[in-house]
Amino acid sequence: MNSESVSMSHTAILHCQQLGMTYTEGPNDVEVLRSVNLHIEPGERIAIVGQSGSGKSTLLHLLGGLDLPTTGSVWVNGQEMSGLSDKKRGLVRNEFLGFVYQFHHLLPEFTALENVAMPLLIRGTDTAVAKAKAAKILNEIGLSHRLEHRPVELSGGERQRAAIARALVTEPAIVLADEPTGNLDEKTAQGVFDMMMELNSRIGTALVMVTHDTRLANKMDTVLHLERGTLTSA
Numbered sequence: 001m002n003s004e005s006v007s008m009s010h011t012a013i014l015h016c017q018q019l020g021m022t023y024t025e026g027p028n029d030v031e032v033l034r035s036v037n038l039h040i041e042p043g044e045r046i047a048i049v050g051q052s053g054s055g056k057s058t059l060l061h062l063l064g065g066l067d068l069p070t071t072g073s074v075w076v077n078g079q080e081m082s083g084l085s086d087k088k089r090g091l092v093r094n095e096f097l098g099f100v101y102q103f104h105h106l107l108p109e110f111t112a113l114e115n116v117a118m119p120l121l122i123r124g125t126d127t128a129v130a131k132a133k134a135a136k137i138l139n140e141i142g143l144s145h146r147l148e149h150r151p152v153e154l155s156g157g158e159r160q161r162a163a164i165a166r167a168l169v170t171e172p173a174i175v176l177a178d179e180p181t182g183n184l185d186e187k188t189a190q191g192v193f194d195m196m197m198e199l200n201s202r203i204g205t206a207l208v209m210v211t212h213d214t215r216l217a218n219k220m221d222t223v224l225h226l227e228r229g230t231l232t233s234a
């Protein structure tokens with residue numbers, strides 16, 4: 001870790017130090033990440049690029065507190081994620097993070113509207129307000145005609161858009177997005193990207209986006225390359 005990230009860490013909305021991840025399932029240990037240091041300021045826009053299998057999804061999961069690292073620490077708004085109970089970690093995620101996964105993770109028994117309203121309901125938002133906000137963002141993302149559909153009744157791209165709406169509906173401090181536009185046609189992908197950028201410029205949401213799309217990556221402030229378990233400036 002460099003001294004700069006130590007001295008600046010008090011302003012970070014999210015930062016990690018000496019992050020390492022080794023998978024121990026199967027016959028061989030697989031060291032995917034070692035000594036990753038990252039420091040994300042409010043409103044900062046970062047793209048993470050790297051070859052398939054280089055550990056980008058693993059890193060995003062660790063940054064979002066969805067998995068815990070083998071070594072090192074992640075802080076979200078000053079709270080060290082490994083030190084929290086599962087429940088408290090879930091609350092920190094709900095309060096500060098929006099997560100767009102490669103797989104949509106929508107709840108199958110709920111409609112698109114209910115899925116998108118869910119993070120607001122977990123925060124204690126009034127049901128009518130939550131549903132109105134969910135309907136508004138689903139409308140913006142081109143799904144006004146699919147509010148009452150369950151995930152199984154949506155196309156792959158529609159499911160992905162509903163999942164993106166769910167990540168953005170709380171207007172989080174940070175969006176962690178794993179190939180958010182990967183399954184979408186060019187026009188829809190641009191619309192989704194524009195929505196993330198709009199949140200960034202309107203309320204200062206920090207964006208951390210894993211992408212293979214160099215055109216989108218180059219629109220971020222910083223492009224970082226994940227290679228041999230560490231991040232370097234691309």
Ligand SMILES: Nc1ncnc2c1ncn2[C@@H]1O[C@H](COP(=O)(O)OP(=O)(O)OP(=O)(O)O)[C@@H](O)[C@H]1O
Nearest residue numbers: 023025030032050051052053054055056057058059
């Ligand atoms: N749960 C797990 N158990 C064991 N190994 C894993 C697990 N999850 C990921 N890996 C391994 O970790 C490495 C990095 O995987 P990861 O999904 O983070 O890469 P990625 O850069 O996101 O790849 P892609 O661009 O193809 O999505 C891979 O070699 C993968 O096989």
